Each structure stands twice: as C-alpha cells, then as structure tokens.
Amino acid sequence: MSRFLSPEALRLDPYTPGEQPRDQQYIKLNTNESPFPPSPRVLEALSRTEAEKLYLYSDPTCAALNAAIAKRYGLDPGNVISGNGSDEILAFAFRAFCGEGKLVAFADITYGFYEAQAALFGLEAKRVPLREDFSLNVEDYLDFPGAVVIANPNAPTGMAVPVSDIRRLLERDPDRVVIVDEAYVDFGAESCAPLVREYENLLVTQTMSKSRSLAGGRVGFALGSAELIAGLNRVKYSFNPYNVNRLSLLAGAAAVEDEDYFQSCCRTIQKTRAWTTAALEKQGFTVLPSSANFVFAKSDRIPGGELYRKLKENGVLVRWFSKDRIRDFCRITIGSREQMEALAEQIDRLLAGR
Amino acid sequence: MSRFLSPEALRLDPYTPGEQPRDQQYIKLNTNESPFPPSPRVLEALSRTEAEKLYLYSDPTCAALNAAIAKRYGLDPGNVISGNGSDEILAFAFRAFCGEGKLVAFADITYGFYEAQAALFGLEAKRVPLREDFSLNVEDYLDFPGAVVIANPNAPTGMAVPVSDIRRLLERDPDRVVIVDEAYVDFGAESCAPLVREYENLLVTQTMSKSRSLAGGRVGFALGSAELIAGLNRVKYSFNPYNVNRLSLLAGAAAVEDEDYFQSCCRTIQKTRAWTTAALEKQGFTVLPSSANFVFAKSDRIPGGELYRKLKENGVLVRWFSKDRIRDFCRITIGSREQMEALAEQIDRLLAGR
Numbered sequence: 001m002s003r004f005l006s007p008e009a010l011r012l013d014p015y016t017p018g019e020q021p022r023d024q025q026y027i028k029l030n031t032n033e034s035p036f037p038p039s040p041r042v043l044e045a046l047s048r049t050e051a052e053k054l055y056l057y058s059d060p061t062c063a064a065l066n067a068a069i070a071k072r073y074g075l076d077p078g079n080v081i082s083g084n085g086s087d088e089i090l091a092f093a094f095r096a097f098c099g100e101g102k103l104v105a106f107a108d109i110t111y112g113f114y115e116a117q118a119a120l121f122g123l124e125a126k127r128v129p130l131r132e133d134f135s136l137n138v139e140d141y142l143d144f145p146g147a148v149v150i151a152n153p154n155a156p157t158g159m160a161v162p163v164s165d166i167r168r169l170l171e172r173d174p175d176r177v178v179i180v181d182e183a184y185v186d187f188g189a190e191s192c193a194p195l196v197r198e199y200e201n202l203l204v205t206q207t208m209s210k211s212r213s214l215a216g217g218r219v220g221f222a223l224g225s226a227e228l229i230a231g232l233n234r235v236k237y238s239f240n241p242y243n244v245n246r247l248s249l250l251a252g253a254a255a256v257e258d259e260d261y262f263q264s265c266c267r268t269i270q271k272t273r274a275w276t277t278a279a280l281e282k283q284g285f286t287v288l289p290s291s292a293n294f295v296f297a298k299s300d301r302i303p304g305g306e307l308y309r310k311l312k313e314n315g316v317l318v319r320w321f322s323k324d325r326i327r328d329f330c331r332i333t334i335g336s337r338e339q340m341e342a343l344a345e346q347i348d349r350l351l352a353g354r
Numbered sequence: 355m356s357r358f359l360s361p362e363a364l365r366l367d368p369y370t371p372g373e374q375p376r377d378q379q380y381i382k383l384n385t386n387e388s389p390f391p392p393s394p395r396v397l398e399a400l401s402r403t404e405a406e407k408l409y410l411y412s413d414p415t416c417a418a419l420n421a422a423i424a425k426r427y428g429l430d431p432g433n434v435i436s437g438n439g440s441d442e443i444l445a446f447a448f449r450a451f452c453g454e455g456k457l458v459a460f461a462d463i464t465y466g467f468y469e470a471q472a473a474l475f476g477l478e479a480k481r482v483p484l485r486e487d488f489s490l491n492v493e494d495y496l497d498f499p500g501a502v503v504i505a506n507p508n509a510p511t512g513m514a515v516p517v518s519d520i521r522r523l524l525e526r527d528p529d530r531v532v533i534v535d536e537a538y539v540d541f542g543a544e545s546c547a548p549l550v551r552e553y554e555n556l557l558v559t560q561t562m563s564k565s566r567s568l569a570g571g572r573v574g575f576a577l578g579s580a581e582l583i584a585g586l587n588r589v590k591y592s593f594n595p596y597n598v599n600r601l602s603l604l605a606g607a608a609a610v611e612d613e614d615y616f617q618s619c620c621r622t623i624q625k626t627r628a629w630t631t632a633a634l635e636k637q638g639f640t641v642l643p644s645s646a647n648f649v650f651a652k653s654d655r656i657p658g659g660e661l662y663r664k665l666k667e668n669g670v671l672v673r674w675f676s677k678d679r680i681r682d683f684c685r686i687t688i689g690s691r692e693q694m695e696a697l698a699e700q701i702d703r704l705l706a707g708r
Binding site for chain 1: 356357358359360361362363366367368369370371374382385387388389390391392396397400402405406407408409410411412413414415438439441442445449450451452453454455456470471473474475529531555563567568569570571572581582584585587588589590591592593594595596597598599600601602605
C-alpha cells in the first residue's frame with residue numbers, strides 16, 4: 001500500500017458498486033435503477049436556456065429543490081437537505097451524529113455502504129445480526145447507546161420494518177438519532193416521513209435514483225427536525241458547499257412535482273415485482289417478501305454465485321454478494337415486464353439442464 | 355449547540371460561500387464565475403437524448419471524462435480523478451494523505467476551505483504566514499514534515515508561485531505529498547500539470563468552474579501519479595462512488611475538448627483584468643499582481659468593508675473577508691468589460707464624495 005496514505009485512509013473499506021459495463025448490451029438488473037425514463041417534466045426543465053446558465057454556481061442552499069421536497073412531504077424547507085445522491089447525505093449524517101462517544105449500529109446484512117462510511121470517519125460500528133429469516137428485531141436496538149441506521153425496506157433483502165418499531169426506537173431514547181434510509185420505500189413500505197414533525201431525533205433519507213428515475217442525476221435528500229438538518233449542513237459546508245449542480249437541482253424539483261408519473265411508475269414496478277416473484281417461485285426459488293424494486297431470491301438447484309455468472313454469460317446482469325448468510329441469494333432488480341420475462345426464460349434454460 | 359452532534363461535528367469550521375442572492379439583479383463579481391456561457395459544444399452534449407438516460411447511473415469510474423482530461427494534459431487516464439467540483443477532490447486529498455502522523459501545512463492567507471476541510475477530518479494544520487507583500491516563501495515549507503497545500507495562483511490574492519519553487523518542495527522530500535490547487539491557473543500562472551510525470555508526490559487539482567464556464571455543473575479534477583490517484587479513489591469509494599452525475603460528465607468532457615473556446619475566454623479575461631487593474635490604480639487603489647480571474651485591491655480612501663457594503667447598496671457584489679491582514683482589501687472578480695466599467699463608475703461615484 002502507498003507510503004503516501006494516511007493511517008485513516010489505510011483503514012478504509014471502500015464500497016464496490018454494481019458493475020456498470022460499457023462493452024456489451026446487458027439486461028441490467030444489478031443496480032436497482034428504474035426501467036422508466038425521467039418524468040417529461042424533468043426533460044422540459046433541462047432546457048437549453050438552463051444549460052447556458054452553467055457558468056454560474058448552483059444555489060448552495062438548494063432552496064427551490066428543498067421547497068419542492070418540503071411541499072411534497074408536508075414539511076417546512078428547514079426540514080430538508082438535498083445532496084449529491086443519498087450516499088452523500090448518509091456520509092454527512094455519519095459525521096454529524098457519530099464519533100467520539102457517539103456510537104452507531106446497523107444490521108449485519110444491510111446496505112454495504114454504511115460499513116464504508118463508518119470506516120471513513122473512523123467509527124466503531126456495531127453490526128446487529130438480523131433474525132434467521134432476515135427480519136429485523138427492534139428489541140436488539142432499543143438499549144443500544146448510540147445512533148441507529150435502519151434501511152427500510154432493507155437492502156439487499158427488500159424486507160420492511162413496521163413504522164411502529166421505528167417509533168419504539170425513537171421514543172426509548174430521545175437523545176439518540178435514528179436514521180431511516182428509505183431509498184426503496186416508495187415501492188411498498190410505510191414511510192417515516194410523517195413522523196419528522198413528531199420526533200426531533202428522526203432523520204429520514206431518500207433518493208431520487210430509484211422511484212423517480214434520476215439515478216444519473218444524483219439527487220438525494222433527508223427529512224428531519226431543523227436541529228438535525230442544521231447539523232448536516234454544518235458538515236456539508238465543511239465538505240462541499242455547492243454540492244448539487246444546477247441541472248440536478250432543476251431535475252429533482254421537476255421530478256418531485258410530477259406526482260402522477262411517480263405513482264404510475266411505482267405501481268408498475270409493484271405489479272412487475274408480483275409477476276417476477278410468482279415466476280421465480282414457480283421455478284422453485286425462495287423469494288424474500290420484498291417492498292423494494294428488487295427481489296432477493298435463492299434456489300436449491302443452483303448456487304447464487306453460479307446463477308450470477310451464468311446469467312451474465314447470457315447477457316443478464318444481477319447482483320451477487322459473496323458474503324456469509326446471503327451467498328446463496330441473488331439480488332434482482334425489477335425492470336420492465338419484458339426484461340423480467342427474458343430473465344425468467346434464461347433461468348428456465350439454466351435449470352433445464354439440471 | 356445541538357445535543358445530537360458528535361464532538362467532531364462540534365469542532366467543524368464550516369466555510370461561508372460568497373453570497374448567491376436571488377432577490378435582486380446584481381453585477382455579480384463575488385464568486386469568481388466566468389462571465390461567458392459554457393462552450394457551444396457543452397450545450398450540444400447536453401441533448402434531450404442524454405437527459406432521457408438519467409434513469410441510469412452515471413459511470414462511477416468517470417472513464418470518458420478522465421480520458422478527455424488526460425488527453426488534454428498529455429497524461430494517462432490513470433493519472434486523473436474527476437469530482438463534484440474540485441472542493442470534493444480536495445476533501446478526498448485531505449483524507450487520503452493527511453491524518454495521524456501526516457501533518458498538513460498551508461498559508462495563513464489562502465482559500466478558506468482548506469481550514470474547513472482540515473477540521474472535517476480532525477487534522478492539525480500548520481498555517482504558514484505569507485510574506486508582508488503576500489508572496490509565498492517556499493523556504494518556509496522545505497523542512498515541514500508533512501503534506502503541503504499551495505493554491506497557485508493563490509486566493510484571494512491572485513499571486514502566483516514559480517514552478518521552480520514547487521519543484522524544490524517536491525524534491526526536498528519525495529515522501530511528502532504536495533497538493534497544488536490550480537483553480538485559477540489558466541488565467542496566467544504556470545501549471546504544474548506537466549510535472550505529474552516526473553514526481554510521484556505531486557497532486558495538481560483543477561476546476562472547470564472558472565476558465566471553462568461550468569461553475570454550475572460542478573466538475574473538478576486532479577492530476578497525479580497513479581499511486582496518488584488510487585489513494586483518492588479509495589476515499590471516493592468510501593464516500594460516494596457515483597460522485598459525478600451523467601450530464602456533468604458529458605459537459606466536462608465537451609468543455610475540455612473545446613480548446614479554442616477555452617483559450618479565447620482566458621485571453622479575454624486577461625485583457626479585461628489589465629483594463630480593470632489600470633482603472634483601479636488610476637483611482638488610487640493598490641492592486642496585487644494577479645494571475646487569476648479576480649483582483650485583490652485596497653484603497654486608502656475607503657476601508658474594504660465599507661467599499662463592499664457601498665458597492666452592494668449600488669448593485670455590485672464583490673467579496674470582502676473580515677480577517678486580519680486582508681480586511682482592507684476587496685476581492686473583485688473579472689467579469690465582462692461592461693461589468694468592469696460599471697464597477698469603475700460606481701467606485702468613481704463613491705470616492706467623489708470624499
């Protein structure tokens with residue numbers, strides 16, 4: 001390892017994003033993107049007139065975007081912070097609320113990025129095992145003396161936690177921050193957004209990458225009490241004050257204002273998820289109950305790693321994690337109906353020879 | 355301060371960006387933006403077809419943008435990392451190369467953001483005073499046992515350091531990283547970019563916000579040895595793997611490929627800077643010798659803070675720093691010739707009454 005690196009950098013545990021191949025046309029079901037283009041309103045907002053203004057800085061306060069988000073969720077703009085994807089917002093939260101004497105806990109099986117960010121800030125993180133069936137037992141966290149991060153629904157399982165559980169956690173220790181990562185909530189889980197008015201210690205993070213078809217625009221946001229949002233801004237202004245570019249500010253606001261398009265995309269994904277789950281179950285797969293735009297599935301007839309490799313050879317990309325407890329599974333994004341039919345066909349072919 | 359904040363967050367020293375007023379039309383000479391729109395090639399690159407692809411993630415490796423930058427600077431793509439503005443790249447560098455046992459030094463009068471980022475990572479930074487005339491004495495850094503950050507040309511003074519000085523610093527201790535922040539280099543200072551092939555310990559950061567008219571697109575980059583770039587990527591993948599959005603990747607590549615437009619913009623700024631400097635000197639101002647797209651100027655007839663406030667009342671925004679050694683000065687961005695003439699007129703009016 002390089003002699004130039006700081007000890008802190010040596011201790012990092014970088015995240016490996018899903019493959020983004022450029023050399024071949026794949027059916028790409030590996031990074032939980034939406035199969036739908038952004039709302040027509042987004043395309044309108046990204047006009048040539050706006051592109052011509054790129055010589056001017058973006059608004060560091062993200063005022064217009066935050067206002068649009070606040071309106072959508074029935075909150076005040078002071079309850080919102082926007083970021084360069086929700087990964088950035090999560091990093092701000094890890095720095096703002098965790099550190100010396102401020103511990104952090106998250107599940108053993110969850111979004112791998114929490115681990116990377118904990119290392120980035122030198123945090124000692126407690127990994128709390130999910131139950132055998134991958135459900136989260138809130139009892140395990142109630143007396144944890146520090147911040148708790150819960151992906152709801154969880155990745156890569158897709159399984160949701162009831163809001164009543166989050167309430168218990170919030171109420172047990174009002175001085176402890178609870179971060180609910182709702183990247184996938186729009187596909188069928190119950191959001192904690194309405195609880196932001198009730199609990200000063202609740203931070204809800206969301207992204208426009210999935211349900212609002214803006215993965216490539218990098219727009220994420222968090223909802224929380226004015227106190228928590230101020231803490232996140234403290235970090236933002238120490239890191240990158242102009243964190244969201246002009247065009248993404250416009251795209252994000254347009255996306256959040258087009259409620260009909262959003263609802264229609266989410267409903268279609270839910271229908272396709274039901275179809276995909278049924279198809280996989282018919283093929284003998286165990287499919288965890290998903291509230292997300294992906295399913296987590298395993299088959300006794302083919303190991304997860306082999307399924308991933310064989311599908312890739314045949315032009316279908318899914319995500320496989322070489323990790324204890326979940327190496328039998330593949331995470332499969334819900335794409336268009338046509339894409340899922342193609343996946344099902346490939347799986348039929350693969351299993352036919354066994 | 356909030357009970358939720360970590361001790362590390364309490365110790366932060368957030369940066370205050372220049373005002374970005376939305377309520378009134380100002381002549382905006384306070385944040386060193388370009389007065390020119392982005393290259394026509396940028397506008398072409400931001401097509402509707404590309405906007406429609408925003409549902410897909412951006413390339414986390416920024417391959418096409420890095421290749422375009424590498425080509426422009428005669429380097430390999432492995433010598434390049436792109437970021438969400440050069441502020442983000444600088445933050446990556448502070449984490450990668452500074453920390454326990456890895457000190458950092460920078461000038462007492464320089465880009466205020468270094469201070470904020472040092473605090474973000476809990477670094478103890480040494481502030482090395484510039485000479486009385488605001489020039490940097492490289493002797494002060496030669497034996498410093500740690501990384502050195504030099505803005506060249508410096509902000510807010512605009513004054514440049516000779517590349518021969520940077521060479522001395524690089525050679526004195528090959529194990530020490532030297533970060534040269536060349537945000538403003540295209541307006542007349544000599545770049546260290548060609549030295550990247552010679553010195554493994556040199557990192558050059560640049561931004562497309564100024565000379566390439568993309569402040570609102572947030573595109574920055576660094577040039578360095580493959581070893582240093584790998585260190586920065588280690589941090590990036592622990593923080594935000596998809597750090598540059600799709601449209602900014604395209605805009606950045608198009609901007610860096612339009613050499614003629616870039617050269618023409620830089621030449622015009624240099625001419626207007628000469629005109630502005632002469633005009634201010636005729637009005638009795640002391641103007642530091644600038645190699646940037648701004649000038650740093652003071653008058654014995656009006657204190658810096660008062661000049662800033664009076665100009666603002668009259669619709670012209672400049673930047674004033676309430677800080678020892680420089681509170682007599684204002685930093686004035688070089689805008690269009692018309693904008694600078696309007697500034698000179700306002701100053702004439704203000705001084706006429708004295």
